[in-house]
Amino acid sequence: MKPDEARLRRALDGADPAIRFYLLYGPDEAGSRALAERLGAAMGADAERVDLTSSQLKGDPARLSDEAASISLFGGKRWIRLEPATDDALDAVQALLEAPAAGNPIAAIGGALRKDSKLVKLVQASNAALAHQSWVPEGRNAAALAVEVGRDLGLQLRNDVANRVASACNGDRALISRELEKMALYLDAAPDRPKPLENDALDALGAAMEEGDLSRLSNAVFSGQPGEADAELARLANEGIEDIPVLRALARRALQLAQLRAQMAEGESIDRVMETAGKAIFWKEKPVIQSQLQRWTPDGLATAIARLAEAERQVKAPGYVGSALVEEEILTISRFAARRR
Numbered sequence: 001m002k003p004d005e006a007r008l009r010r011a012l013d014g015a016d017p018a019i020r021f022y023l024l025y026g027p028d029e030a031g032s033r034a035l036a037e038r039l040g041a042a043m044g045a046d047a048e049r050v051d052l053t054s055s056q057l058k059g060d061p062a063r064l065s066d067e068a069a070s071i072s073l074f075g076g077k078r079w080i081r082l083e084p085a086t087d088d089a090l091d092a093v094q095a096l097l098e099a100p101a102a103g104n105p106i107a108a109i110g111g112a113l114r115k116d117s118k119l120v121k122l123v124q125a126s127n128a129a130l131a132h133q134s135w136v137p138e139g140r141n142a143a144a145l146a147v148e149v150g151r152d153l154g155l156q157l158r159n160d161v162a163n164r165v166a167s168a169c170n171g172d173r174a175l176i177s178r179e180l181e182k183m184a185l186y187l188d189a190a191p192d193r194p195k196p197l198e199n200d201a202l203d204a205l206g207a208a209m210e211e212g213d214l215s216r217l218s219n220a221v222f223s224g225q226p227g228e229a230d231a232e233l234a235r236l237a238n239e240g241i242e243d244i245p246v247l248r249a250l251a252r253r254a255l256q257l258a259q260l261r262a263q264m265a266e267g268e269s270i271d272r273v274m275e276t277a278g279k280a281i282f283w284k285e286k287p288v289i290q291s292q293l294q295r296w297t298p299d300g301l302a303t304a305i306a307r308l309a310e311a312e313r314q315v316k317a318p319g320y321v322g323s324a325l326v327e328e329e330i331l332t333i334s335r336f337a338a339r340r341r
Helices: 005-013 029-043 054-059 062-069 087-098 118-124 139-153 159-168 173-187 199-205 207-211 214-222 226-238 243-265 270-280 283-295 298-316 324-338
Strands: 021-025 048-052 078-082 106-111 129-133 155-157 195-197
Touching (some): 005 021, 005 129, 021 087, 048 054, 054 062, 087 118, 139 159, 139 173, 159 173, 173 195, 214 243, 214 283, 226 324, 243 283
16 A cells, blocks of 8 residues: 555554554655654654564564564553564564554664565555655755744745755755754744744854765765765764764665665666666765766675674674774775775
C-alpha cells in the first residue's frame, strides 16, 4: 500500500492501531527520520522506544513480533524504531504482518532502497503496513518545506526568506530544521506566539548556516581533498557538531555512491546512472557526485563504509576519549581518494 503523505501523516500522528509497520525510505533519510519521530510524538513523551537493526533481526526473525507484542516493564506505551531497514529484516517483517496481533507500532527507516526491494514489495502489499518514499526537496519544494518546518516552530517565513534558508541548507531537511530551531530561539517564537522571520535575523545568525553544510565535508572527503576535509572538520568542531552526525553524513554519501556504482557494475553508463538517479541527488551536487563515481571503486566504497561504521561503534563504546580517532579515520578515507586521481 503506497499512501500519499497526508494519509501517512494522519496515521503516524494518530498512531493508527490498524498499522503495525511503517516503512520510511528514500534518499531523504532526514525526512524519513522526521516522519518516524511523528510516531514517537504520538505515542507520548513517556513512551519507551526500542531500537533494532536489520542485522539483529536476520539472526532472530521472531524478535520483531515478540517486541511488538511485549508489554513495557512499567506498563506504559512502547514503539519500535528499526534502522537501517533492509531486506535482511524481510522474514521478521513478514512474521510480524502475519501474526494474530501486534500492539507496539514499528517505524522502519530504510534509506535509498531499490524499487525492486523485497521489503518494499512486502510492505506495499499489506493492509497492516504503510510505505513512503522520501525525496530530497528541491527548489520550490525545499522552500515549502522551510515554511512548514518554520510554522511548526512558530516562525512565519515569506517566500524569499524560505528560499534563502532552503538554498543555504542545500535542501537538507535536518539542516533546515536545525537552523530554524536556532532562529525560533533567537526570536523567542513558538506555535502559540508566532513571529516573522526576516532577513535581518538571518544576517545576524545565519553565517553558520551559510557555512554549516555537512555536504562540504562529504565533498572534500570523497573527492580526495584531505586538506579541505581537515579544515571542514575543524570548523564543524568549532560549531559544536558532534562526531555521530558527521560520521552518518559521510556514511550516507558512501552508501549513495555504492548504490550508483552497483548500477554501473550492471552495465549502465555513468551518464545513464546520473540521469536515472533523478531527485535522489540534489541538483547542485550532481557534478561532484559524478566526479566521485569516477574516482571510487565498489571495493573502495565497501571499505570506507566499514571504516565509518567501526568509527561510529567506537564513538558509542564506553571509554571513548575524543574526536582524534574519528578525524584520523575520515582523513584516511580522503587520502585514499586522493591517490585515485
